[in-house]
Amino acid sequence: MTTIDTATGAAAPAEISSERVKGIFAHIAPRYERFNAISSFGAYKLWLRTMAKMAPISSESHVLDVAGGTGEVSFTMAQRKRPASIVCTDLVPEMLEVARAHHAEGRSGDVSMSFQVADAHELPFEDARFDVVTVAYGIRNMPNRPRALAEMLRVLKPEGHLVCLDFSTPPNPAWRGLYGFYLKHMIPLWGGLITGDRAGFVYLADSIRAFPDQAGLARLMREAGFVDVEWRNCTGGVAAVHVARRPGTSHR
Ligand SMILES: C[S@@+](CC[C@H](N)C(=O)[O-])C[C@H]1O[C@@H](n2cnc3c(N)ncnc32)[C@H](O)[C@@H]1O
Numbered sequence: 001m002t003t004i005d006t007a008t009g010a011a012a013p014a015e016i017s018s019e020r021v022k023g024i025f026a027h028i029a030p031r032y033e034r035f036n037a038i039s040s041f042g043a044y045k046l047w048l049r050t051m052a053k054m055a056p057i058s059s060e061s062h063v064l065d066v067a068g069g070t071g072e073v074s075f076t077m078a079q080r081k082r083p084a085s086i087v088c089t090d091l092v093p094e095m096l097e098v099a100r101a102h103h104a105e106g107r108s109g110d111v112s113m114s115f116q117v118a119d120a121h122e123l124p125f126e127d128a129r130f131d132v133v134t135v136a137y138g139i140r141n142m143p144n145r146p147r148a149l150a151e152m153l154r155v156l157k158p159e160g161h162l163v164c165l166d167f168s169t170p171p172n173p174a175w176r177g178l179y180g181f182y183l184k185h186m187i188p189l190w191g192g193l194i195t196g197d198r199a200g201f202v203y204l205a206d207s208i209r210a211f212p213d214q215a216g217l218a219r220l221m222r223e224a225g226f227v228d229v230e231w232r233n234c235t236g237g238v239a240a241v242h243v244a245r246r247p248g249t250s251h252r
Contacts, residue, residue, distance in 0.1 A: 002146055002147070004017070006140065006143055007203055008206065024197065025095050026094045026095075029098050033070055033072070034194055035194045036072075038194060039191070043239075052081060054232060055081065057083050057132050059082055060083075061083040062087075065077070065088045066135040067089075067090055067091070067120060068115075068134075069136075070096075073135075073136045075107045075108060085111070085112040086114075087125075089118035090117065096116075121147050123152070125155045128155070128158065129155050130157065131157055133156055133160070135164050139164060139166060140166050140167065140211045146220065150224050159247075161243055164242045166239065167208040168238070168239055170238060172237070176237075183205040187201050187204055214231050214242075217231075217240075217242055226244035228244065228245045230244075231243070
């Protein structure tokens with residue numbers, strides 16, 4: 001079986017993870033951004049900035065944001081890179097509702113932005129439509145990562161790029177130990193206080209521990225067909241931004 005339980009990494013039917021993730025994000029959608037800002041001590045914004053710096057997006061780029069949630073990545077790219085268009089997608093309509101409200105408040109400026117409910121395992125777009133695919137804290141929640149990555153590759157144009165931000169593994173053992181303690185004890189506490197959903201944040205901590213490290217995620221990307229996979233650590237490897245390229249037709 002290629003599907004896993006994203007809380008443990010063990011083989012399991014995809015529905016276990018998909019249903020859990022729908023329940024968690026539908027419930028916490030209105031409080032999601034507050035939790036991020038407080039629990040990461042603001043580092044979340046710095047990591048988004050690193051993601052924007054590394055994203056090869058120009059004014060002519062058509063961008064797909066997968067698992068876009070409340071639109072943090074889409075709005076960051078709109079404000080910092082001003083691409084031709086952004087399609088912000090997510091599995092959970094409640095998360096996209098928050099994104100739509102931000103859009104209505106003008107957070108995307110004059111960049112053309114649209115929103116669409118979509119499962120990353122089955123993207124409702126034709127082949128080779130986008131120049132860049134962004135995904136932040138998304139792949140970790142997907143029970144069939146090879147399939148989701150294959151879908152991202154499929155909708156990218158040849159020579160297009162995937163830019164992925166997610167939690168990762170600090171290489172320094174002392175920092176890794178401290179981070180492990182924070183994940184296990186503080187994240188469920190913060191999450192429970194801010195959103196009222198402690199169990200959701202026990203899941204968050206579990207899913208981070210079960211997620212591949214920097215090299216493991218790079219391997220998954222290569223196995224899906226991406227090339228030139230590189231990453232940059234954020235806050236000593238608490239998070240990492242990976243950039244990968246879909247090979248051009250002449251290389252395939
Ligand atoms: C932690 S949030 C990240 C949201 C946003 N990218 C950000 O940086 O704030 C994870 C998001 O992944 C979405 N998600 C989980 N599984 C998904 C799937 N199979 N397809 C699309 N979105 C998914 C969830 O609904 C949720 O909005």
